Amino acid sequence: DIQMTQSPSTLSASLEDRVTITCRASQSISSSLAWYQQKPGEAPKLLIYKASSLDGGVPSRFSGSGSGTEFTLTISGLQPDDFATYYCQQYNTYPLTFGGGTKVEIK
Amino acid sequence: QVQLVESGGGVVQPGGSLRLSCAASGFTFSTYDMNWVRQAPGKGLEWVAVIRFDGGSKYYGDSVKDRFTISRDNSKNTLFLQMNSLRTEDTAVYYCAKAGYCSGGKCAHYYDYWGQGNLVTVSS
Secondary structure (H helix, E strand, O other), X not given: XXXXXXXXXXXXXXXXXEXXXXXXXXXXXXXXXXXXXXXXXXXXXXXXXXXOEEOOOOOOOEEEEEEOOEEEEEEEOOOHHHOOEEEEEEOOOOOOEEOOOEEEEEO | OOEEEEEOOEEEOOOOXXXXXXXXXXXXXXXXXXXXXXXXXXXXXXXXXXXXXXXXXXXXXXXXXXXXXXXXXXXXXXXXXXXXXXXXXXXEEEEEEEEXXXXXXXXXXXXXXXXXXXXXXXXX
């Protein structure tokens, strides 16, 4: 199985900060990586697919990069609505696997 | 607009069975692979199972293999998850999720739409 390792697990940041979350795959997944945002009590929301493609309606302050085994999610200018937990997911190989999550908290 | 509405969750004793349903609307259900993803209380996301758009192939996570069965009824735009031999560690919110992009009979399994989630509690 492909293991997805996210770091950090928790991140404290202030409004307007630039935030970067890293996701590492235990083997190459090409660009088959998605990022989701989840708020308490809600279903996850797709932000990015194919490592760097922004889903429709997602603010442009979110961006993704990487390929192979190392990926990043960047939020350029943290907004109040961005405090949430973020997950990466590989969809290159079954079983599909998620990272452990990164909780973005208010500093 | 796309909607996925789950039902069938609840409380069940260890060893028991439960069947979840997910009613889909707003897209051509029969052309998309569908998935179940779960989330234990306070934990991360875990992929459970996927079924091809035509029901022709199915894959399962190791933790549910041989106990859970995914199926679909394309005439009723509905996805199912039959859960047998339930364990306390199966306690979770279960989401149905639509594959994000499908073309030529192949889908990319990121999820652009999710159901609202359905809580399954396995407890004596």
